[in-house]
Amino acid sequence: MSKTRKSRSRKVKNNFTYSKYKFEFLIFFLIFFGLFLLLEDFELKKFIRESFIYIISTFKHLIFYFYRSTLNFFLKIEFSDIIGLILLFIAFFLILIRWRNELINKNPSFEFCLVCKGKSQRIRRKLYIKIFGFFFRLKIRKYQCKDCNLRSYKLTSL
Numbered sequence: 001m002s003k004t005r006k007s008r009s010r011k012v013k014n015n016f017t018y019s020k021y022k023f024e025f026l027i028f029f030l031i032f033f034g035l036f037l038l039l040e041d042f043e044l045k046k047f048i049r050e051s052f053i054y055i056i057s058t059f060k061h062l063i064f065y066f067y068r069s070t071l072n073f074f075l076k077i078e079f080s081d082i083i084g085l086i087l088l089f090i091a092f093f094l095i096l097i098r099w100r101n102e103l104i105n106k107n108p109s110f111e112f113c114l115v116c117k118g119k120s121q122r123i124r125r126k127l128y129i130k131i132f133g134f135f136f137r138l139k140i141r142k143y144q145c146k147d148c149n150l151r152s153y154k155l156t157s158l
């Protein structure tokens with residue numbers, strides 16, 4: 001109790017000294033940077049200009065490099081490559097659909113608990129489950145058994 005009061009009073013004291021000498025601090029910084037800029041004027045300008053030119057040219061090189069490599073990539077793609085990519089994509093898509101249907105079959109919509117036949121009630125789902133359901137066009141509901149607390153998901157197609 002007394003400790004917090006002490007630290008608070010110290011804080012107030014610090015604030016007081018800062019506000020008391022605020023003007024002096026400001027004057028000191030103005031003089032210091034004013035003199036610094038006057039004495040180092042030429043060097044500073046040169047430094048800023050050179051850094052600016054360096055950053056701009058690096059940026060230009062990066063953009064040009066990116067543009068050239070993407071262009072090369074698309075020029076090198078052949079017709080057979082495109083067909084190959086499409087076939088791979090179809091295969092991947094079919095695997096996903098089959099996996100999704102298996103998920104639905106494994107988690108059927110029952111009102112009661114599969115273990116003890118007790119009554120289940122709906123509980124809140126996690127965000128990533130909602131996102132998953134959105135992308136896979138699934139209606140996912142989470143249930144918890146009132147008797148044995150078993151948690152399960154019920155899946156239906158959207």
Ligand SMILES: [Zn+2]
Pocket residue numbers: 113114115116117118145146147148149150
């Ligand atoms: Zn149960």
